[in-house]
Amino acid sequence: MIELRHIQKVFHTPKGDIHACQDVNLTIQTGEIFGVIGYSGAGKSTLVRIINQLEKQTSGEVMIDGEDISLLNPKDLRKKRTKMGMIFQHFNLLWSRTVQKNIELPLEIAGVDKEIRKKKTRELIELVGLQGRENAYPSELSGGQKQRVGIARALANDPSLLLCDEATSALDPDTTEQILDLLKDINHKLGITIIMITHQMEVVQKICHRVAVMSEGKVVEVGRVKDIFEHPQHTVTKRFVRDISSKIDDDKQNENLKKIYPNGILLRLTFDEDISRQPIVSRVMKETTLDISIVSGNLTNTIDSSFGVLIVNVLGGTKQDYENIIQKFQDYHVIVEVI
Numbered sequence: 001m002i003e004l005r006h007i008q009k010v011f012h013t014p015k016g017d018i019h020a021c022q023d024v025n026l027t028i029q030t031g032e033i034f035g036v037i038g039y040s041g042a043g044k045s046t047l048v049r050i051i052n053q054l055e056k057q058t059s060g061e062v063m064i065d066g067e068d069i070s071l072l073n074p075k076d077l078r079k080k081r082t083k084m085g086m087i088f089q090h091f092n093l094l095w096s097r098t099v100q101k102n103i104e105l106p107l108e109i110a111g112v113d114k115e116i117r118k119k120k121t122r123e124l125i126e127l128v129g130l131q132g133r134e135n136a137y138p139s140e141l142s143g144g145q146k147q148r149v150g151i152a153r154a155l156a157n158d159p160s161l162l163l164c165d166e167a168t169s170a171l172d173p174d175t176t177e178q179i180l181d182l183l184k185d186i187n188h189k190l191g192i193t194i195i196m197i198t199h200q201m202e203v204v205q206k207i208c209h210r211v212a213v214m215s216e217g218k219v220v221e222v223g224r225v226k227d228i229f230e231h232p233q234h235t236v237t238k239r240f241v242r243d244i245s246s247k248i249d250d251d252k253q254n255e256n257l258k259k260i261y262p263n264g265i266l267l268r269l270t271f272d273e274d275i276s277r278q279p280i281v282s283r284v285m286k287e288t289t290l291d292i293s294i295v296s297g298n299l300t301n302t303i304d305s306s307f308g309v310l311i312v313n314v315l316g317g318t319k320q321d322y323e324n325i326i327q328k329f330q331d332y333h334v335i336v337e338v339i
């Protein structure tokens with residue numbers, strides 16, 4: 001069990017003090033997948049670095065299984081840290097080492113015997129699904145594969161805790177889903193406690209058991225993911241929940257539209273403030289022989305700007321014609337998404 005008690009972290013900077021963590025109290029149970037969500041600058045990374053003591057708190061206690069690890073001497077702390085794996089947004093792999101050698105690195109540092117290292121690396125490669133890629137270099141891998149190497153390397157010393165700092169933020173939605181499935185699997189198979197630092201509510205929704213919401217260095221809300229989704233209390237939490245709900249609505253809406261308009265292509269056109277008042281659609285219509293029909297539209301006004309989204313169905317063309325239409329809209333600086 002991890003207990004953070006009254007954690008304060010103040011960075012003294014020439015521009016003044018920054019209170020990155022303010023009286024943070026959290027209890028994370030063994031075997032739990034625990035999310036920490038917050039917008040940029042909320043203090044999430046600082047908190048995770050305090051958990052593994054890469055950053056020392058200004059005050060407060062970091063209790064792991066009943067022991068305040070901030071009181072450990074450097075040697076014992078290093079030993080403790082080998083039981084805390086960490087994965088990062090940008091993977092932090094060594095580019096001159098192959099997949100196998102990257103995964104082996106923590107074992108080499110720990111002085112593990114060569115044969116045992118090889119055996120362990122083989123098991124980890126299998127666990128993360130990278131069989132056949134052992135001798136590839138990171139530059140030859142996709143983002144998802146790189147993160148799999150990062151995960152395998154983090155698991156090399158059989159940690160009881162895995163810290164994930166924005167582990168899926170650099171990945172596309174499908175790859176994110178695969179990596180989250182892998183983490184869920186690892187949590188289930190190995191019983192490892194996982195802490196997910198993220199600004200993506202989808203991540204929390206998909207794999208976390210409980211979540212803490214951080215804002216301006218404080219934990220403003222903590223609870224079971226289901227409860228947080230159903231009854232968000234704090235303004236920041238409400239924003240996160242609202243953002244993801246509208247995204248789910250969008251996905252549902254897209255599926256419905258594809259059923260209603262099975263022919264041609266459906267485009268979501270996003271206009272920003274500067275172009276939303278220009279007759280772009282009629283200009284594009286004049287430049288093409290294809291049929292363009294407006295399916296739905298919405299112009300949203302904010303306090304000092306406006307932006308618009310228009311969904312159109314384009315019919316009667318070849319793949320190349322559709323690509324040309326997309327290009328025409330893009331030439332007018334419209335953001336085009338094929339639904």
Ligand SMILES: Nc1ncnc2c1ncn2[C@@H]1O[C@H](COP(=O)(O)OP(=O)(O)OP(=O)(O)O)[C@@H](O)[C@H]1O
Pocket residue numbers: 011012013018019020038039040041042043044045046047
């Ligand atoms: N080493 C440092 N020196 C000075 N200020 C720092 C340092 N590290 C973090 N901060 C400040 O502490 C606050 C919290 O930063 P932190 O990186 O923990 O937030 P975050 O929620 O992880 O956001 P992000 O996702 O953008 O990194 C920010 O105002 C940041 O500028």
